[in-house]
Amino acid sequence: MSLTELLIGLAALVLAPFVGGFLRGVDRRVTARMQGRIGPPVRQPFYDFLKLWAKALSLPNKASLVWAWAYLLLTMVTVFMLFAGQDLLIIFFVLAFAAACLAFGAYSVRSPYAHIGAHRELLQILSYEPILLLTVVAIFLQTGTFMVSGVLEHGQPLLLTLPLAFVAVLVALGIKLRKSPFDISASEHAHQELVRGVYTEYSGRTLALIELAHWYQLVLILAFVALFWAQPLWAGVLLALGAYFLEFVVDNVTARLRWTWMLSISWGKGVGLVLLNIVLIQFVFSSARV
Amino acid sequence: MPRMTFPFGPQHPVLPEAIQLKLTVEDERVVEVLPAIGYMHRGIEKAAEKNPYLNNVFLCERICGICSFIHGMAYCQTIEEIMKVEVPPRAEYLRVIWSELSRLHSHLLWLGLLADSFGFESLFMQCWRVREIVLDVLEMTTGQRVIQSTCVIGGVRRDIDAEQAARMREMLKTLKPQIDAVIPVFKHDYTIKSRTVGRGVLPKDQAWKLGAVGPTLRGSGGAWDARMTGYAAYDELGFEPMVETDGDSYARTLVRVRETYQAYELVLKALDRLPEGETKVKVKGFPNGEAAIRVEQPRGELFYYALGDGTSHLERLKVRTPTFVNIPALLTMLPGCEIADVPVIVLSIDPCMSCTER
């Protein structure tokens, strides 16, 4: 890792919460507008965060505190690693660990809603993890490296040869961002059966930590999407924002579905698409293989 | 197999009202449901004996805030029947208008809640946005958005004058395209269908045996609607019940969707045929005798029974609300569904606990 990469990584650690919070604010605003409302100000997530941070401590047990911190720190590591140009596989392994920490926190309390949420969180991991890892492999086939730095140096936009994988990543993105058809573990809007599922037992400061981790995750996952058009970088950013906007639209035009459906779409369609893409690369675009 | 037993309610964001379902699940599958009600019980039947019978109109209206007009009307009809009061025809038509407006807003509200129960937030917002127009009409014509307090014994308290009627027609005209915009989503949307079709199936014979009423019964193919008895002005307006045969949550949704249109048409029809004349007759004396009447709430058949002993206070007032008899049906629908389906199926009978528990 070069010094530049280290500095970029550290800068990303500092900036990511602001970008992530802002994007969340945009999300809420745009969603409100799609529903014909004015919606909260774009800086609303920051207010929420500060308020939660200043709430009195109220915990179901001490363990959940540890897991909330672990969730945040591990997510931060992933962001750092991505921006410092590290190994994509390791990034997603750490991300899985982070997601598991969220589930651990929910499991550590004997609370039915948190438990069901955690069980479903596991199903979500089961759904998106293969897509992301397989996409990384597809990227490897195009660039010959698992390192983000190497992917950035790759001249040709990945989207051109990995269109199907990109579509699958959009599915994973929906799951990871907890958007409507896949929002089964937490029911972000809280009006569904789980009373916010995995988050049920967190409150105040631990919830703030989790919110912060979500901002980091948002940046991470959008940055990953941006890798599909890494050069020039602005095109990647546009691509990521476009994908983000697409998630709003999907969020607003679908009902939340059951876990069986989620699993069948992510395994059947998502994994299938990436696999098809890999096979295509292998046999059709084989000249492009490094 | 490992099981999980936990409370679903009374405070639960998906349930607008307090009811507890003690759920036992295996994996995501519900294996046992026991309802614990009584969180909303006030004791209105007793309070109705304590109040003068005229004041009870306002009490009965507050048995349920969503279909409050119909409750008030049912009480008035009961007392009118005991006291043999002839209600002027204009009042009968106005009653139909307001009760159909109530149904319209109740069904739109319910469609929104249903959307919310499976996380379709934008659709929820859209339904409630459409519903605001109905509430505006209600506020304009009755003076209140949700609890109208216009029905009194012997007629109605407020009239709809020509200017109001014109404005009302105008508002209802803007309503139609907006309803048309949300209804296809319920009818055709893949995700909604996958959440409702085949969920919470209630076969016709079982629905009848369990005493289900309203859209719950009609969604299962039972063609009974208390409006068929032709109270108020329904016999003159012509009325056909909306019936679906599949008996699942989707069928119940469709029944309500069709009733939404029907209610809309009925309002306009009643408005067109609104006869001239008095809106109220003076009522003198005290009720002596008994009467039982049935009217159709948005949730189903509502039953009122009153017994008067010739004093200013009633001897007994009994209210049997549709949700009360739909609960046994709900309990047979739930076992075997998934946890994610529980809110959908519970909402599919459109429960109104404040009605149920009085």
Added chain:
Amino acid sequence: MKSVMETISVGKGDLGLAVQRLLDNNSRLVTAVCLDQEEHFVVKYFFHKEPELVCLAVKVGKDEELPGISGLHLNAALIENEMKEFFGINITGIALDFGGRLLLSEESPRAPLLKKRPETQTEG
């Protein structure tokens, strides 16, 4: 419209039979109403018999048992629970017996709808 209601008085013992006959006739229990008439209760069962109401009236002494009909018609279970709770009327054989805790909680007055309530009750 004025409803035409047919009222049939039946004895306690014949209730089950009468109900069964109505049910065989494709009727549906609308509800039951209990009336506290000083020395005894009158329980009125309202049945929906297309399209009219039929009323079965049963007279029950205050300390007599009334056999429940929820075995014949499950719908009656909640109604009977409620009557039992509100009036203290002794209905036996309810399919799902809440033991007086359907609507009333522990601290609520007992049998609140009785005209003359027992002395031990707490005032609401």
Added chain:
Amino acid sequence: MLSGESLVAVLVLLPVATAAASLAIKDERWRWLLIILPSGVLIAASLLLLAQVLENGPLTFTPSGPWDSLILIVELVLLAYFVYVGVARRHLLVLGLGATQLVLFALFKFAWLPSGFKVQPAFHIDLLAVIMCLVISVIGSLIVMYALNYMQSHERHLKLGATRQHVFFFYLVGFLGAMNGVVFANSLLWFLLFWGLTTLCCYHLIRHDLTDEAEQSGLRALWMNLVGGLALVTGMSLAYQASGSLSLLDLTGFGTVAPVMLLPLALFCFAGFTKAAQVPFQGWLLGAMVAPTPVSALLHSSTMVKAGVYLVLRLAPGYEGTYLSAGIAVFGAFVFMITSVLAISQNVSKRVLAYSTISSLGLIICCAGINTGLAIAAAIALIIYHAVVKGVLFLAVGIMEQSIHSRDIEDMEGLVTRLPALAGMAIIGMVVMLFVPFGVLFAKWAGLQAAAAAPTVWFSLVVTFLVVGSAAGIVFWVRWIGRLMSHTAAGAGAPEAAPPEAEPRGSLSYLVVAVLLAGGVVLSVLAAPLVSYLISPAGAAMGYNPALDTAGWHLKTPFGFFTPWVLFVVIGAALLLPTLLVRVRTEDIRPVYLCGEHRASTAGGPVFTSLGDQAVPLVTGGFYWSRAFGERSLNVWVNGAGIALLAALFVGVIV
């Protein structure tokens, strides 16, 4: 310093001698001495052997003396014994397979082989064999020590009249010798004997409790392993016909194998699959769970199943670049995925462990099939880490089982409050098993990279299986950890929590678990030196290019880069920060959300008010999604697909 030859003699014969002695000695105290001392010697000897091999390179020799005849006689007796078991237990499969094997072996030995045929050298001990030997001797010895405590309480629990521990330890310790023999042998004739001996020990250990279920499971293990034995004998005959040699060295000469040798190689690998309980032979390992825990631990973590993957791995240079290699990769990856998925539906702790073992072995086999330097390094790393961690988990579960009298994961709910030390160790063990930066995941990472860069056309399938399998792994491990952790905190005003259950005595058992766990963590931290000193050279000794660079404590492949210590620091911080930053008072602990109807929890956990104002205890059972992932719905497909893949493998090899 002892010579290499004598070290080998100690490693193979000392366990056998100890086993024989333990059969004779029934006194408890003497047994302790008898077991612990040789165990120490075994560990020391294996370490010395490592030093020797690191210094001098592979150790190759043939012991002088009439060993060949002795081996032949024992082999024949062994096969005859299997036939006898078949007859005595009226088990047609065992009888048939045993008899066929006996006849085939006799034919081969006496009719085809020229008399006086000798395989030179009899032993070939390279770094891979030493690594296996270390795993067997160190972890195996630790498990044997653990068994001392365990079997005492086991027999106390069973209320046996006369102790049968001497028999138990006979097979248990003897097993180690046989295993060491398997990994050292170069002569296939010798290999076959040791192989058969592990089958024998396995059979007797599984049926140790002599219940009906144990007998059934033992017989199942026996016949499935006999299938492998038969494949081995057949392969030997074919190999001899094709090449005239019965030396493993000749079979695995890098890239020099004639196509005609592929079938014997495939048969050997097939034998390895049966031993490693790969689909469709997973049944015997699942059935082996009826045995006392040390047996399961031994079978799973260090011996028996490892013999199977060892054989596949050992032969890898032989089939490098062939159809067979690709077939093995696809098969291994498939097993890895499907057993992980099956494990999701299991709520019996030992079955989860069993499936996870099969799945890890599938991954090792897959890596062997990918057959590049990186893949082989990943495979070796997996063997080491998996052995250590699976040992921890099995032994921990064993103690749990003895203290809560259940092996159901559901009954382990909230064990952190009841058996804090043990549950803590188990949780850490599972985390080590599952997450970066710990060793198992590092191996998975290398394996996945190797698969992505694999030279075959089938790699896309392999990669897909791998990613789905690793996601499924997260599900069942995390849920199990969750069950262990789920508890109700004692908040202000809450009644005293239930008194912790008395942890069963047996400090030796605890010590063994702790040592193994510490080993797993330390080896993870020291992954870089481990790779550079042991794993890379082992791969190189087999003829592979070293693919992992470990400069500056990083792990670097040609395509990727991994810095474990940064993550260790972060995990440390996550544990430390909350304790430093937040002070939790008892009144900050609030009851769990139960829709507003929670009551003060009782000793049994949270309680809510329900029907008729009655208190109802909260039940929080886990979800296992058995309709979707259950054995009942999947087994037919799983076994069918396994058989189909194997058939494809053989068809491809023959054609």
Added chain:
Amino acid sequence: MPWMIPNIAKNLTGAPATRKYPFEKRPYFPGARGRLEVDFLTCTFCGLCERVCPAQAIKKIGDKKDPDVTMLYKPFACIYCARCAEVCKFGSIKIFEEHTAPADRKLTLGREGEPVDEEFLLNNGF
């Protein structure tokens, strides 16, 4: 899925439906039942309103002939049914179209619409 798209597209491109309430107040419909006031200049303290009030939100304190007689009105118990205004023969009860303002305590209004302490009045012989 596509069935909702026209709706959200319309919403996104059009102006939001929101009534910016505290900043822009929409006039109520004529005849809306809101705040209630008792006009003591015309009130004869007949007590009819007290009798018809279903929520007992209006209470007469003192006798009709008493010079200290007053009406207590509890806006936080009032259900705004306008029954009192309907029965009042003197038109002393006025219903305004705006809603009563929320407060952090339950006020009881006395003569002149001033908040009074109901406990105090009751305890001092009224």
Added chain:
Amino acid sequence: MGLISKARVKSPWIVHYCCSSCNGCDIEILACLTPYYDVERFGILNIGNPKHADLLVVTGPANRRGSRVLKNLYEQMPDPKLVMAVGACAATGGVFHNCYNILGGVDQAIPVDVYVPGCAARPEAIIDGVVLALDKLSKIK
């Protein structure tokens, strides 16, 4: 006003409990969330979980079972927290004042910070109530 109190005022999350109300106020509260009134403009979210909420919105009078639930919910909310009683019956019992199962207003069970009058309380009144509650919240140090 410090940053923290500003954040508090800007982000009140509500949990709603329907305590034997007639539903009239409940649907008006829900109507506040919908496009026409959209209280999310003020950062208000109907979060549905007392552990996350700052503002407990209660409709309906306190009856016996309901007051037990109310106490539980109130106890589960982390400080600083406020309670808003919406509607006449939540304030005093309103039209249900003489029902035997009613204890009276919500203040019989838990301390109430803001009362919103009306039957049913209009969305405008509810928004005014929220503004009042936020005013109180900003004064909490």
